[in-house]
């Protein structure tokens with residue numbers, strides 16, 4: 001039996017993605033080509049969504065639900081779905097890594113922010129809104145630390161939006177920041193995963 005916090009992917013399409021990821025890391029690991037090389041395998045997960053179950057599409061009103069599908073031991077890869085209920089939105093937040101996000105249900109608006117201060121003042125951040133884009137079903141967007149790492153997601157469909165995340169850390173265990181662009185407040189938080197016990201933390 002695997003460790004309680006370690007998810008082995010059983011869906012063939014997910015297992016193939018993890019194998020592709022391992023091959024890419026072996027070839028391109030730590031280089032700027034890692035993210036472009038991951039694009040094709042991430043796209044494949046959007047073409048064939050047989051890996052997603054109903055349990056990974058369940059919204060939780062008033063909060064952002066995340067369902068871990070795979071977390072590597074290193075930890076250098078996590079795969080999870082994020083579910084945002086209709087009419088709701090995430091906090092403005094960062095991820096502190098690179099990765100791809102693909103929309104597998106519903107429709108979203110993504111607001112992208114750029115940090116304008118140098119981060120030296122604790123609890124303070126100066127953010128500028130740089131883009132607001134509608135994400136269609138099947139849309140794939142990148143996250144790139146540090147310059148394209150801060151965003152906010154709004155669900156604009158009548159059904160919950162569900163997005164696949166493939167990120168190069170164990171995001172749910174990472175101490176990262178949420179932001180209030182109006183008050184300039186930056187708050188450190190650990191998001192966890194909705195389907196993982198809080199004590200089961202690979203990255204901590």
Ligand SMILES: [Fe+2]
Nearest residue numbers: 093094095151
């Ligand atoms: Fe995000």
